[in-house]
Amino acid sequence: MVELPAGPSFLEYLVRERPDLLPSGALPEGVPAGVPHATTIVSLAFEGGVVVAGDRRATIGNVIASRHIEKVFPTDRYSVVGIAGSAGIAMDIARLFQVELEHYEKIEGTLLSLDGKANRLASMVRGNLGMAMQGMAAVPLFAGYDELRGTGRLFSFDVTGGRYEEREHHSIGSGSMFARGALKKLWKPGLAREDGVRVAVEALFDAADDDSATGGPDPLRQLWPVVYAVDAGGATRVDDGVLAEISAAIIRQRSIAGREA
Structure with a gap:
């Protein structure tokens, strides 16, 4: 007979009963060769909510390992997490975090x-510190709608589990420096939801322009970033058709600017 978790934390149950199922316990000592890395995540506040967006590229060194990876996940009805770093560990942390929140709600x-x-997410990141010190880091960007405050909020983390609230926008991953430059120029207080989505896509465009590990919107393959908007209505994935229109508009605008220059 399987013993069920006694408390509201599924993570604590795994630590106690099955530590081998944790992301940090699923890999041997040392850094495995050829591990795919997920790259750039951006997030920003809009009026009444937050947007989280991630590109679709994973790399192994200078090789593109995947053009289809998804790095942004809804964790419950009112929150979303995007993770950069070692792809396998990042996805395991995201899935475990989803189960943790679902278990808490049921209990x-x-x-x-x-x-x-x-x-809770900070404690999970801290639990992976041993692997992070061996080069297998996975760092999240967490955002959600705070029903008590009636607004969206955004949190960044470091590999030790340090938690920091970001007030306007933030980016993580290999292209984050370039994405942050775009966010600083394009973001402003009181953005509408639609404008917030466009700013996120533009930031990924700029990151992909200067960072080879970041994949921008790809009209040829019909590949678009994974973008979620979270507000009082919950977490909603932005439709690919909307992202295709936004990407086409950005390409037209930049093409015209290039010709005029």
């Missing part, structure tokens, strides 16, 4: 507060 009969979610 307690209510959603964990947004601050509580961010704290």
